[in-house]
Amino acid sequence: MEIAENARKEVAILKEEIQALQAEVQEVIKNSERLEKLMIKSRIKLATISGDYTRYTEEDMRAAYEEADRLRVELAVSRERERQTVIRRNELERRLKNAEVTLEKAEKLVAQVSTVLDYLAGDLSKLDEHIESAEQKRTLALRIIKAQEEERRRIAREMHDGPAQSMSNVILKAEICEKLFEIDLEKAREELSALKEMVRACLKDVRRIIYDLRPMSIDDLGLSPTLQKYIDNFVNETGIRVDLMFIETDNKIKDSNIVLTVFRLVQECLNNVKKHACATQVTIQLEGTTKGLTVRIKDDGKGFDTARLSREPAHSDSGYGVIGMRERVELLGGSFSIESKTGKGTTVRATLPYSLQGV
Ligand SMILES: Nc1ncnc2c1ncn2[C@@H]1O[C@H](COP(=O)(O)OP(=O)(O)OP(=O)(O)O)[C@@H](O)[C@H]1O
Ligand SMILES: [Mg+2]
Structure with missing residues (x-):
């Protein structure tokens, strides 16, 4: 920038100097022309005088000679001045040309440096974005870990309340049976049959x-039969009607990540319907579109205020269902939404791209 500034200043000064010099050149040329005319006149005069001894004195002749000589010298000086000023002007014009080239180069450089600076500044703001997205990824990873822990806690709870309880009862009943065998065979048989039922229930659990x-079947049979089986169990258990529809999905849902995500979405939504909705009917629709696979799960239950989801943070043992669904879908580069109004049912929508990201 300093080079550009100096070059700009020099160009301006040179232009001014050249302009002044140009005026001087004009003036000198004019002066030379004037002197030349005077010279011609004085020569004519001299010729006239020197040829006419009758009319002019010797003094006149000498004066005419001196005048002609003076003009000759003056003209020579003026011509020399003219030559010098033209040389100087040409020299200045050459310097101006050079200065203009320097200025052009310097301005180009300034523009390039500005572009580089802009680029670097842009890159720095991109760095900010990188840091932000790294921060987001970290938060996401923490939430995933938290969700995993929640899932483990849920499984532990289920194992504790279900099979573990049943098994300690089975041991208790077996001990009773042992004792009854010695006292009352009939009663022992009854206890044994109850024990069998208990083990069966436990196995079911x-x-x-x-x-x-x-x-297990999801890997061998694929999504549709596994979903259907899960839904059949749900219908038997709750009495809530469930319609399952596949629209143009044919070969598009082979990817195991999509299959498992869809299954988890249906699973969590049906759990929520069972737990919260008081619904009579659920519609599950899977549709293959150009964007990806769209899943829509709609119930006709009591609905809820979705603003609550962001207001009320998940507490220790519940409230991770919706967060988990959203994170799962977004992790695969898809989009997730939940729509609900009190008294108007709930609709969960997710679109999963066929070419999955982050897998
Ligand atoms: N289909 C639905 N009908 C009515 N309310 C719903 C429905 N789905 C979710 N909700 C409401 O949204 C809240 C959050 O649901 P979410 O699945 O995140 O948590 P949760 O079911 O309470 O607990 P978790 O899923 O962790 O066991 C629920 O507590 C419930 O009030
Ligand atoms: Mg839930």
């Missing part, structure tokens, strides 16, 4: 927990 963790 364990199977449900395993199924909830990861239905």
